[in-house]
Amino acid sequence: MELAENIIQKRPEGLSSPSKKKQRKYQHTLTKQTGAKCTIFPTKHIGICNSGLVNGLSEEVVYEHFSKYGKIEQILMLPGKSCCFVSFDDIKCSTKAFNNINGVLNIAQYLKPVFLSFVENIPESLIEANLKHDSDPPNGLIILENFITDSEERAFLALNDFNRLGSSLKHRQVKHYGYEFKYDINNVDLNCPLEEKIPKECDILWERLRIAYPQLIFVEPDQLTVNCYKPGQGIPSHVDTHSAFEDPIFILSLGSAIVMDFKNDNGDHHSLLIPQKSFVIMSGESRYAYTHGITPRKLDILQTKAGLTVFHRAIRVSFTFRKVRNGKCCCKFHSKCDSYLRTHEKSYTAFGQLAERVEETHVHKVYENIAQHFSETRHKPWPNVVDFIKSFETGSLLVDVGCGNGKYMNCGQNIFQIGLDTSISLLNVCREKQYQVLLGNCLRIPLLDNVADGAISIAVIHHLSTEERRFSAIRELLRILKAGGRVLVYVWAKEQKHRNEKSSYLKQDRKNRRCEENEAVSNEKLTLVDGVEIPIHTNRTQFKHQDVLVPWKLKKNSGKSLNTGTDESQTFLRYYHVFKEGELENMCAQFNSKLLHSYYDQGNWCVILEKK
CATH class of the missing domain: 3.40.50.150 (Vaccinia Virus protein VP39)
Structure with a gap:
């Protein structure tokens, strides 16, 4: 992000009286929303009092501007709140960040300045709630790391030249094998198979999968979608159409790690790292009841109990393998099932x-x-x-x-x-x-x-x-x-x-x-x-x-x-x-x-x- 005049202003000699009044108001809001106690004494923990997820502030923007002043231990974004927290590994760094950013950096909503406050501690309940959605994968989701070798990864990447081939969508480039997935109807046309079938080079995956996960029952896929994502690109949250494809669905990730978000109707949210060269199995609930998507950004930030981990995205290519379904879906996850909704819900x-x-x-x-x-x-x-x-x-x-x-x-x-x-x-x-x-x-x-x-x-x-x-x-x-x-x-x-x-x-x-x-x-x-x-x-x-x-x-x-x-x-x-x-x-x-x-x-x- 460019540090243009509309982002950084010249540092004033302290906050003006109106700005101090705003700061006190926003500090009160932060305490009311989170329970965190503001203090005039420097600590490792800084509260961004007037901007958070609900105002459009992202972890990426917070990291970009605050990380210049030292090592960040934690960025805590709170769902539905207009505030958030940043923790440094020492007080010198947090003090430097506070003095350079408070009332000056225009990253709040409508490019207004952010107002900061030191806080004594970040409430443990907020930290635990934030870690909860980044922990275990949803039911039916399996991530097999290092599923292929470096040389095999290069061979898979060589199968597609996105400078010449593949259509372009808003957030990525894409190519289909076996059957074309038609995004206007979110389905495939069984009567129009493609001449290009799934490349033979992919056959090594299925025997390896049977050895690595022998309890998994599956039919070898007959449809492949290859997506190419540049840094900053993503894919909206979606459920692969139930009536179009069988269970399970497989994803091979090449070129770069990525964080993928899984969400269901109950509000459960899992942000999971999908490593480079990994093989993902989406079956059962994770395939049918959860949406999955990739947020468009250039870096991913994962907060774990061990601390903050930042992944800078590179060009990523994904191979999504699916078995085309003949007939209706009969799953039990009705709220996301197009077959069920067509036959059971009479929409007026x-x-x-x-x-x-x-x-x-x-x-x-x-x-x-x-x-x-x-x-x-x-x-x-x-x-x-x-x-x-x-x-x-x-x-x-x-x-x-x-x-x-x-x-x-x-x-x-x-x-x-x-x-x-x-x-x-x-x-x-x-x-x-x-x-x-x-x-x-x-x-x-x-x-x-x-x-x-x-x-x-x-x-x-x-x-x-x-x-x-x-x-x-x-x-x-x-x-x-x-x-x-x-x-x-x-x-x-x-x-x-x-x-x-x-x-x-x-x-x-x-x-x-x-x-x-x-x-x-x-x-x-x-x-x-x-x-x-x-x-x-x-x-x-x-x-x-x-x-x-x-x-x-x-x-x-x-x-x-x-x-x-x-x-x-x-x-x-x-x-x-x-x-x-x-x-x-x-x-x-x-x-x-x-x-x-x-x-x-x-x-x-x-x-x-x-x-x-």
Whole structure:
């Protein structure tokens, strides 16, 4: 990363009074979020008080800038937090880093300076939680190290010349043998085998595998995908399509070690080193229930009990061997199984004419009924949304699409804000506060093209019941932006446990903290028309489906229902499409925009886009 003027400023003579005030504020936040005790006396441990994973700060950036001042023992990034920690092997190094970086290095969100604090110690509970997801591999994953010799590695690498052969994807080069894997449909075409079969040079792997792991039952693969990754390239998290390939899947890694991330629906996260010349077996749960992916970066950092290990990436080539499946998958991991989902889950989203009726009944009318109660429980702005709003210059125009009760309408300083919502009752709340609001729909924003400097869409798009309508909502947000304008989008995540930490949504139910993740889940469904059913979600539990109805209980004394005029408790069902990891990013990639930042924030997937 270049140390340009927008990254490093000239070192001031100590912090100014406003900066000291900010530092104290952020130190308080760090203590509140982590329990770490700040101190004015130098220690080996430094807290980065105002930037962390949730703000887009990465281990790679922290290591790049802090390692200049001495040997780093530990970098502790905390899921869902706006702070993190760096530990040096001696106090001299940490003091030097503190004096050169505090209030000066612009690596916080929106290129703002980071504010630091020495801390007495890093709480042991945070260290243990961080190590947990880097320990044992998921069930069914086997890594056989040094599976081939140096000369065999050279022979495998010589099979493909990526300067001449192979198609290019966004993050890597790729070549197929046996069958082409079609990325547009995430499957193979059994009727169109390729002339080039798996090279004979690969045959040595199967006899060696039978000797090294005799208990493994497998059929020799007939499909091979070769990927070439340059430093800084990766592959998004994904599950190899169940109906396309059998179990197991094999990966031979050549040229460089890499860290691969494995994640499941329960939020379990394993960051595992895949060594050079290793052979990976993905079977059972690791093949069917876990996504696997490689984060695009130029170095990998692994934190173990032994300390910090840094791997600088070189060009890596992977050989992924698979056996093409004939027929449906019959696995027990239904949430990731395309065969099961096609035959067992009757998604009403295919019924285009039904979409508006569903949203009118289970979104618009519900909010009219619960407006008073909803407004009473939605008053505290989310910090990262506030930071986004405050990043705009004086005189900017910001549009809040789906403004609700207007809790973000007063967060900006010296900017113009306009709110938009479909609920008249919620707009009346905004008008009582003298906010400038419009009645309208996120699919047809009543504003001209290219008029806004910024926009936010917080917890709105997940109420749209078809992919086409969700796509249209993002297109509308970009339409009203000027070139260079930015939009922040929040949607509810299917993964309410991320990197082994529960979201605030799950934590709100104390009973669920003591029960298993899969307990107390409702099997109830609501039948709409034409026999289409939508599952009714059990509040404060993990989502088991993407298209769900979530109950809102309007208790007595929460305001009279507009439908009944009574004070009796009522339950309303709101429609949600909860987003899987990567789904929002993939949708945004189809637009003429730049993805500035994507992150997970307390049970939500979030993106910041810039209009080109």
